[in-house]
Amino acid sequence: xxxxxxxxxxxxxxxxxxxxxxxxxxxxxxxxxxxxxxxxxxxxxxxxxxxxxxxxxxxxxxxxxxxxxxxxxxxxxxxxxxxxxxxxxxxxxxxxxxxxxxxxxxxxxxxxxxx
Amino acid sequence: xxxxxxxxxxxxxxxxxxxxxxxxxxxxxxxxxxxxxxxxxxxxxxxxxxxxxxxxxxxxxxxxxxxxxxxxxxxxxxxxxxxxxxxxxxxxxxxxxxxxxxxxxxxxxxx
Numbered sequence: 001x002x003x004x005x006x007x008x009x010x011x012x013x014x015x016x017x018x019x020x021x022x023x024x025x026x027x028x029x030x031x032x033x034x035x036x037x038x039x040x041x042x043x044x045x046x047x048x049x050x051x052x053x054x055x056x057x058x059x060x061x062x063x064x065x066x067x068x069x070x071x072x073x074x075x076x077x078x079x080x081x082x083x084x085x086x087x088x089x090x091x092x093x094x095x096x097x098x099x100x101x102x103x104x105x106x107x108x109x110x111x112x113x114x115x
Numbered sequence: 116x117x118x119x120x121x122x123x124x125x126x127x128x129x130x131x132x133x134x135x136x137x138x139x140x141x142x143x144x145x146x147x148x149x150x151x152x153x154x155x156x157x158x159x160x161x162x163x164x165x166x167x168x169x170x171x172x173x174x175x176x177x178x179x180x181x182x183x184x185x186x187x188x189x190x191x192x193x194x195x196x197x198x199x200x201x202x203x204x205x206x207x208x209x210x211x212x213x214x215x216x217x218x219x220x221x222x223x224x225x226x
Contacts, residue, residue, distance in 0.1 A: 004158075012169070033213065042121075042218035043159070043204060056211060058116075091158065104214065108156040 004107035025094030035091045117142040117209030138205035139187040145207040156206025
């Protein structure tokens with residue numbers, strides 16, 4: 001079936017504006033993860049969902065970042081009052097369940113540029 | 116929490132040679148160690164993984180070794196080909212329900 005999809009693929013926004021990034025996981029996957037990848041850097045964990053609940057929000061960089069998941073499917077990552085340091089590729093991944101021995105399937109990412 | 120260090124950050128090898136990437140982790144409770152490959156402009160994809168009950172796993176030209184005592188694991192690619200050029204990430208699961216990734220190794224296979 002279809003893989004993980006993300007939208008938009010690219011987003012350019014002005015500093016101070018809010019942005020919403022969307023992730024559609026693989027159908028039937030209960031676990032969903034958000035990561036941030038800055039240029040030439042590794043994968044920085046932001047938050048994960050088991051179903052609609054987010055047991056671990058420890059990776060969110062500040063209170064300007066929030067995420068939700070509805071219906072156990074689509075997730076939205078919201079960044080309020082964007083700053084230039086928020087510029088990065090935001091990757092979403094899903095896996096069958098929240099057990100780390102299950103492969104995480106990544107989406108293509110959203111490249112966010114804050115001007 | 117878990118901390119994963121990865122070396123080297125860049126690696127250049129000639130086609131046909133072997134490449135080795137090494138990672139160390141901090142949380143002795145980690146049991147799952149995947150490796151992801153990310154080609155330029157593409158999404159990361161799992162290439163191989165190992166669990167703590169085995170010391171080595173092979174899949175064609177790729178192998179991963181794990182030393183739980185020393186808390187390090189390595190990726191070995193033999194007979195490298197140009198299509199192996201990519202960024203490789205190691206990860207460990209720690210005690211939380213998430214993966215902690217290394218900072219990546221950019222592998223360049225030259226002709």
